[in-house]
Amino acid sequence: MTNKDKRKIVDTEISIHPEVKDRISDFQKQCLIDEIKSLPPIKEGEINISTDYIFDMGDNYEVSIFIRNGLAKSIVLDNMEFVVINEKKQILGKKTFNLREAGGIPAHTVRPWKICFEKEEIALGKNDVKKLKVLFNTKGTEFKKSMKVEFENLPSKISYNDKQKYTKFLEGLPIIEDGQFSMCDYDVNKTKEGGISVTVVIRNGVGRKINIEKVPLTIFDADKKMIASGTFYLDNVAINPYKARIYKFSFAKEELYNQDINLKKWEVKFDAVKNISTGDEKNDEEK
Incomplete structure (x- = not known):
């Protein structure tokens, strides 16, 4: 049978x-x-x-x-x-x-x-x-x-050109397979206060909501010199299934290793993102 x-x-x-x-x-x-x-x-x-x-x-x-x-x-x-x-x-x-x-x-x-x-x-x-x-x-x-992931947190008042830039960048990223999670840098620039701001695109290819608590990252400039390194602790940061979000992480001026920075090119390295969990775990325990 x-x-x-x-x-x-x-x-x-x-x-x-x-x-x-x-x-x-x-x-x-x-x-x-x-x-x-x-x-x-x-x-x-x-x-x-x-x-x-x-x-x-x-x-x-x-x-x-x-x-x-x-x-x-x-x-x-x-x-x-x-x-x-x-x-x-x-x-x-x-x-x-x-x-x-x-x-x-x-x-x-x-x-x-x-x-x-x-x-x-x-x-x-x-x-x-x-x-x-x-x-x-x-x-x-x-x-x-x-x-195929789509942005879920673009500001409602964002200009059409900026929205197109973000969308084009997202579509040009390496393929993310079902079940994968990725982070990649979109932009690195100096702040008005002399620090460094990093814009990151986070993609969730997992079929469940993902919570992120810690993000360790290190920035290198065009001369391969380390600019800054540290771990960012996040509260209530969750990414829904098959969605992408944009986040900015900033280093203050006093946190930079070197003030002579060449940002014509840059490289951002993400160590293993810490404490990633599915948003349903708490609910699963309660059931």
């Missing part, structure tokens, strides 16, 4: 990449929607990549793909390998693509995307390019689910 998969079928909506959204006509969008409707259904918790066509563009071969997210949260995909086969299922070429370029894919949506093979990457021979198939190689690729 076998256990039946009781997961529900996911109804997915189309999600066009923000950078190309304005360049797609209503007719093109409707064509994509019709193509998506013809795809086999996916279930809750599944991530699926389907290929549509391969087309000879002259300089290269263009492949249309659909990335479907059956998870209840946004994702960003990492490197994925695709294989080109002919009618006899012979492999004519393979290539790994960084699908992070496709951007964050919201929960229960489909992201149309295109990948390209160079002509020399496919041994076409006498095969008809219209009869080739492109498959997502699940065996040859390490499938990593990477979480």
Whole structure:
């Protein structure tokens, strides 16, 4: 007797990449929607990549793909390998693509995307390019689910330009995988009082709220000289699941090791962040 998969079928909506959204006509969008409707259904918790066509563009071969997210949260995909086969299922070429370029894919949506093979990457021979198939190689690729995080504490009166700068910085950070937590420096500058201020972006890729109590950090200037080092003790600092927050840490002038500072470049090192806990621990103990 076998256990039946009781997961529900996911109804997915189309999600066009923000950078190309304005360049797609209503007719093109409707064509994509019709193509998506013809795809086999996916279930809750599944991530699926389907290929549509391969087309000879002259300089290269263009492949249309659909990335479907059956998870209840946004994702960003990492490197994925695709294989080109002919009618006899012979492999004519393979290539790994960084699908992070496709951007964050919201929960229960489909992201149309295109990948390209160079002509020399496919041994076409006498095969008809219209009869080739492109498959997502699940065996040859390490499938990593990477979480798209968004800011949760940007000031309501922040200017549009500053908001764009923060958002662009966040999107340009290394991928954070599901279950990971990270801190990275956004800016280091001198204060009016002669001290040093460090702006830090903290990301929570964990599925639970994270509390932070201590943050040890050390700052080096462009000449590799240590500027300041210390541990900051935080009260009631919590980051919600799959969110990012901005915090500023400041060293007073008298806490600096050297007043001759070159801040054209800087480096901030975070020792292991101390006393990180999930926000649900207290509630769990009470239950």
